Amino acid sequence: MTALPTRRQEDWRYSDLEALREVWPQDIATTRALSVAAGESARLDDTLTGSDWHNETVTIDLGAGATLDGIIVQARDSLAVTTQHYRISLGAGARCTLHVLATGSRFGRIAIDVEMGEASDFNLGGVMIGGGAQTLEIVTHVVHAQPRATSRQVVRSVAGDTATTSYLGKVGVARSAQKTDSAQSAKALLLTRTATANLKPELEIFADDVKCAHGASVGALDANALFYLQSRGLDPAAARALLTRSFLAAAFADLDDEAAERLTDAAIAALGTNQ
């Protein structure tokens, strides 16, 4: 990208463009390419720390039947500005599963575009933990252009203080993409009245024989469950932390136990320091 995005662009409408403008002139966009040959499998581990302006585009190409399991973690300093853009193309029968955890950055954006091949499978489990004045966003655009592909996105965000977390998830299903099966579940937890959560799952369907589900909800921790945990001896902070774990669980449900625990622990730890 060369020109500074504007709020008129739908997928930048909740972004912290002020933060972006400050770093924009020193645009040091980097690009990276990853391709996995047909039938092969690969792993991706993108963990970002530090505080420099980070603007990276990663193109990922999966051949027929290839698989990729990726973990993307934005755990940067609170003043960092981070924009990561993943452009993924899935060959026939390929599978890509990404787990995302965004906790750090003043403005942190993870954009993921996916071009689905025939009978391919895309899974995203995303978590954002925003505190202070952070703006965090996960913006996805999944295009089903071929038949029988499945995509599933589960995003959970927690926002406190005056933070803003946004999930903009657009799924397009072309006329030719019959038997598409697509699901989006987005939930946000607001810890304060001053925090903001935007959840915009969106469907554009031109095929008629498809299964597309989406749901979004914003709320607070359940008072009934909080009482239940406290009645068993957990103090209010421990009860809230355990319920937050419970809230995040669906996003990491299809990870192996160890990785799920590691990411959840990191999310809960960020909750302690971000707020």
Add this chain to the structure above:
Amino acid sequence: MLEIRDLHATVDGKAILNGLTLSIGDGEVHAIMGPNGAGKSTLSYVLAGRAGYEVTSGSVTLAGQDLLALDAHERAAAGLFLGLQYPVEIPGVSNLMFLRTALNAQRRMRGEAEASGAEFMKLIKAEAEAFGLSMDMLKRPVNVGFSGGEKKRNEMVQMAVLAPKMAVLDETDSGLDIDALRVVADGINRLRAPDRSTLLITHYQRLLDYVVPDRIHVLVAGRIVRSGGPELALELERDGYVDIAA
């Protein structure tokens, strides 16, 4: 063990408990019966310290300690257990992790050593078996996908592992099949001890056939209107609450 004196409490500004007095001695089992909406669950929440249940006057002591001065989690550590009428589901948190966290939180508050993984597993395996829940179920998220009866058994497993001084069981018998009722009753009887007391909230004589209480109380409109021995349950079963309430 538990002394409740002239307790008045409101929920959302509405008076629900209106001068409730009840005394449960060490090692005793008492039962509370009463019509729907009488305030039985409210009493249990007030005892457990649920937010939004406001005590306007009266006192409650547990083994001599002022219960009302404590937060909910401190009451648990002080030895109070509440078996809920409607146990809560907690997705993504296993029963094992939940219960171990709870047990060790209580032990820390009491200045006791925490249970090691091995000690905890031994404890819970024994109780899971006693109450007819498989370890596989206990590895699953708290109460998620459990049937009504399984949730109640799970409450009993939690009670047995946490080993409270005073257990308040709110309709633990509702929704149980006959075998499960037997299992739960056997569990309550097994845990009876000179230093542990139980308050059963129930609608049915059936449970009291298996767990014979020392005293039965009738709660109507936020007060105990009558108390008696085990025979009172039979009378209520026959005549209902109409005469008593009048």
